[in-house]
Each structure stands twice: as C-alpha cells, then as structure tokens.
Amino acid sequence: MKVLLVGSGGREHAIVWKLKQSPKIDKIYCAPGNAGISKDAECVPIGAMEIDKLVEFAKNEGIDFTIIGMDDPLVAGVVDAFEKENLRVFGPRKNAAIIEGSKAFSKDLMKKYGIPTAKYEVFEEYHKAKEYVLSQEMPIVIKADGLALGKGVLICQSHEEAVAALDEIMVDKKFGASGSKVVVEEFLTGPEVSVLSFCDGKTVVPMVSAQDHKRAYDNDEGLNTGGMGTFSPSRIYTPEINEECMKTIFMPTVEAMAKEGREFKGVLYFGLMLTKDGMKVIEYNARFGDPETQVILPRLKTDLLEIMEACVDGTLDKMNIEWYDNAAVCVVLASGGYPVSYEKGFEITGLESVEDRSDIVVFHAGTALKDGKFVTNGGRVLGVTGIGKDLDEAIKIAYEGVEKIDFEKKHFRHDIGIKIYK
Ligand code: AMP
Ligand code: GLY
Numbered sequence: 001m002k003v004l005l006v007g008s009g010g011r012e013h014a015i016v017w018k019l020k021q022s023p024k025i026d027k028i029y030c031a032p033g034n035a036g037i038s039k040d041a042e043c044v045p046i047g048a049m050e051i052d053k054l055v056e057f058a059k060n061e062g063i064d065f066t067i068i069g070m071d072d073p074l075v076a077g078v079v080d081a082f083e084k085e086n087l088r089v090f091g092p093r094k095n096a097a098i099i100e101g102s103k104a105f106s107k108d109l110m111k112k113y114g115i116p117t118a119k120y121e122v123f124e125e126y127h128k129a130k131e132y133v134l135s136q137e138m139p140i141v142i143k144a145d146g147l148a149l150g151k152g153v154l155i156c157q158s159h160e161e162a163v164a165a166l167d168e169i170m171v172d173k174k175f176g177a178s179g180s181k182v183v184v185e186e187f188l189t190g191p192e193v194s195v196l197s198f199c200d201g202k203t204v205v206p207m208v209s210a211q212d213h214k215r216a217y218d219n220d221e222g223l224n225t226g227g228m229g230t231f232s233p234s235r236i237y238t239p240e241i242n243e244e245c246m247k248t249i250f251m252p253t254v255e256a257m258a259k260e261g262r263e264f265k266g267v268l269y270f271g272l273m274l275t276k277d278g279m280k281v282i283e284y285n286a287r288f289g290d291p292e293t294q295v296i297l298p299r300l301k302t303d304l305l306e307i308m309e310a311c312v313d314g315t316l317d318k319m320n321i322e323w324y325d326n327a328a329v330c331v332v333l334a335s336g337g338y339p340v341s342y343e344k345g346f347e348i349t350g351l352e353s354v355e356d357r358s359d360i361v362v363f364h365a366g367t368a369l370k371d372g373k374f375v376t377n378g379g380r381v382l383g384v385t386g387i388g389k390d391l392d393e394a395i396k397i398a399y400e401g402v403e404k405i406d407f408e409k410k411h412f413r414h415d416i417g418i419k420i421y422k
Helices: 010-019 051-061 071-076 078-084 094-101 103-113 126-134 159-171 176-180 239-259 293-299 304-313 391-404
Strands: 002-007 027-032 065-068 120-123 140-144 153-156 182-186 192-200 204-206 211-217 221-232 265-275 278-285 327-335 360-364 367-370 373-376 380-388
Touching (some): 002 051, 010 027, 010 293, 010 304, 010 360, 010 380, 027 051, 051 071, 051 078, 065 078, 065 304, 071 094, 078 094, 094 103, 094 239, 094 265, 094 278, 103 120, 103 239, 103 278, 120 126, 126 159, 126 182, 153 159, 159 176, 159 182, 192 211, 192 239, 192 304, 221 293, 221 391, 239 265, 239 278, 293 360, 360 391, 380 391
Parallel strands (some): 002 027, 002 065
Antiparallel strands (some): 120 182, 140 153, 140 182, 192 265, 211 221, 265 278, 327 380, 360 380, 367 373
16 A cells, blocks of 8 residues: 655654554655655655645545644644545544644533633633623633644733733734634633544544653753653553543544534544543543654554554444553753754764664754755754653653764753653
C-alpha cells in the first residue's frame, strides 16, 4: 500500500516511525514533512492546508490511504474533500472535528449529554462578557473559541487580568477570528492526564495514558510552550479510573457525537483533570497529541495501519489492540529562548551515536538539512524518547540520549517524567 501522511512535526515523525514497521506498507509519503521525516518517508512540498493539492496528489500517485496528523486541515474539512473523491482517509470529517475547532461547541455538547466538565458561559458580545467576569470570583479561565495554536487559554488571577484577557481576545483579536466568541470557565485544580483514543464512529478504544510538561523550565516555571516533554503511562491514571472514564466520558462523548449526526472517526484526544469531584474534561482534540504521540506509539504493539483502517471501516470492535508493558519518556530539545524568540541554523551533532539503540528514538520537530547535515530550524528541535521497563528506567535512558546530542543554545528540562501531581 501507498500511504500519505499530512503534517510536519514530531508527532508526524512518530507516526511515520510506527507505520514503517507495517508489513502492509510499500511506500510512505509525507506532506510537507520535515528534514528528519525525509530520512524515513518521501516528503512532498505541499502544505497541510493546501487541500486541493493534497487531493490531487493522492489521486495522481494512487495513494491507498491518507492520514491527517494536524488539526487545522481537519477543522477546515480535508477529510470531506478526500471522501468526495472516494479516497480512503483517516481523521474526523469537518462536522466532527468541530469538537476541537470550537470550544463553545464542545462545552455545549458536554452540557447537553451530562459529560463532566468545568462550569462555563459563552459570550459573543464584549460588554456582556466583561459584566459577567466582573461578577465572578477569581481565578477564572478565559478561552478563545477557535483554534489558536494552543495559546488561546488565559488563566486570570484578578478582575483586571480577566478584563485584559477579554480585550486581547475580543477587541485586539490577538487570536484572529478564533476570538469572536469566548468561553468563560470555572477554574479547576488537579493533575492533568491525556488519554488519546481510537474511534470508528461507535466504538472507542483508549490508548495508554500520557502526561505532558507545558512550561519552559524545570519545576513548571516559565512560559507555557507547545510541550517540553511527556511520559507514558501517567502515574495517576489507574485501571479503575480508566473504567470510570470509559463510562462517564469516553463512551458518552462518542455516542453524543453520533446522536448529533457528527460521527467521530479518527483519534479523539481527551484532555482530563482529576479534580476533587472526579475526572473532568478540560479539552478535546480531534487528532494525535504532540508530543504525547512520541511516547504513546513506541508502546503500541499492534500494526498502526490496521487500527486506522478499522477506524475508517467501522470495524474497531473486531480489533485486538495490544500495548507493551513498559514506559516511555520524551525529552524535548529546544532552542534557547523558545517559546519567545530563538535562533536557527545551528548544526546538530551526536545523532548517529544513538542510531543503533533500540531503546532510544529521536523524533525531529524543527530541523533542516544543510550540506547533508541536520541543523536546528525551529523552537522545538527534537524529541528524544527513551523506552524502559518502567518510568524510572525510561527517564534514565531518555537523558542518556539527551546528553549525546548537542547543538548551540540547546535547552531542555531536567525533570521530565518525575512530575506526579501536576
Ligand atoms: P486547553 O487548551 O483547553 O487544554 O487549555 C490549556 C491548559 O489550560 C490546560 O491544559 C489546563 O492546564 C489549563 N486549563 C484549561 N481549562 C482550565 C480550567 N477550567 N481550570 C484550570 N485550568 C484549565
Ligand atoms: N500536547 C497537547 C496537544 O497536542 O494539543
């Protein structure tokens, strides 16, 4: 089979790495991919949002199966465009990707179907939003409705901060059209866990759990980033909690989407918080998480393509999905200054020293090739994943990899995997 993957980050590199192990696949293409991915797949210079060109490419190349890694094209309807041409494609249609694309939609869905989440109100008018937040106790959470590169969530400690957040989102339009609506939400506390799941519209199969570290510096200090590292399994997510989530969150969500005529096929990502009142949904994503995928897929035993085909065909209930009884830890190597400003173009050394190790995998996020050598080309440069029998061993192995790889201004956190409560 010929497979096309759409996306360009560490997540897509991890998907390609796993797909390469499938005996059913003859060739993998990635659009647009990145320098690291180009060593494992044929990269084609088509952007993830160039939907017509992607469809054209899939038709001309005789692609048998396409996988959408990123959120923007899903929310824009890339799956519908492929299906219109009778092309097989993995991911939710536009009417289901809205579960990530609109926070107001996802909150209303949860309210309607009794799925546990933070209390909230939705506003389209600035003055009403302002009046409301001024009447509330602090802290409070203000979210731009649409996709905002993971940055549209503002936790406000005072009324002044809350009004400033509304100004940014609704008046200054810092997140563009995403900010024409806001969700104002109750502030919850507790440890967060990511549980990604495979869905075929009616059956939902949770993957192994993961936790990520969003802040730039050790001990969760510094600014929020796209993710500085992640580990799997979570230390707090027990089989009992999984069973409870299956009953109160996972199945109800998939059933709710089906009832609404928005059958969800693909990866449904549940961002959960274990509050004093039990597990609650913080967010949904309509795709694999980045960097969670870099620790989840190395633990998957079953052929990923077979699972994805079962999701598209509606036969997930017939699949036996198996995982290794181990742990994985991914440490992100970033460019100093990320997430604010950073330089690019520094040569990366030491990659070859971990190539032969089966317990270390390096996923590329922001690299480029210059004169045949890898150089830094983004804020998050690489994800170094260590695989071990348990988290402690996986942490040790991941940091062995981290020490061997170097580039100017290399920045990473030293405490990935040891977070327990946050
Ligand atoms: P989201 O993009 O909705 O996942 O939000 C990003 C992050 O903001 C989450 O991972 C949480 O750490 C935090 N957050 C979102 N909603 C809430 C809430 N209601 N209470 C506390 N923290 C929240
Ligand atoms: N790691 C969070 C996300 O992929 O949205």
